[in-house]
Amino acid sequence: MSPKLLFIIIYFACVSLISVLLTVIDKHNAKRNRRRVSEKALFLSAIFGGSLFEYLTMKTIRHKTLHKRFMIGLPIIFVLQVLLIAFLYFRFVKTGIVTL
Numbered sequence: 001m002s003p004k005l006l007f008i009i010i011y012f013a014c015v016s017l018i019s020v021l022l023t024v025i026d027k028h029n030a031k032r033n034r035r036r037v038s039e040k041a042l043f044l045s046a047i048f049g050g051s052l053f054e055y056l057t058m059k060t061i062r063h064k065t066l067h068k069r070f071m072i073g074l075p076i077i078f079v080l081q082v083l084l085i086a087f088l089y090f091r092f093v094k095t096g097i098v099t100l
Helices: 003-031 039-061 068-093
Strands: none
Touching: 003 039, 039 068
């Protein structure tokens, strides 16, 4: 496996882990009336690549599932990310401009 591809995999794994942790911490703090993780932080972690696992975590632990902003927004972010990755792959990797 090339170092570039390994970096991409590690990056998405780390961002996904951070997204999951932020979601779980927010749920934990909500139950105890403590300071919450901001919605901005949750969306930023999703935008940086953690959208899929953040969404799955929210569904699993039933956190923010009544907030349309999250239940619609996170899947939209994920689809846009997949489209961007596909575009970049076919534009740069498949044509040989960049190698992984």
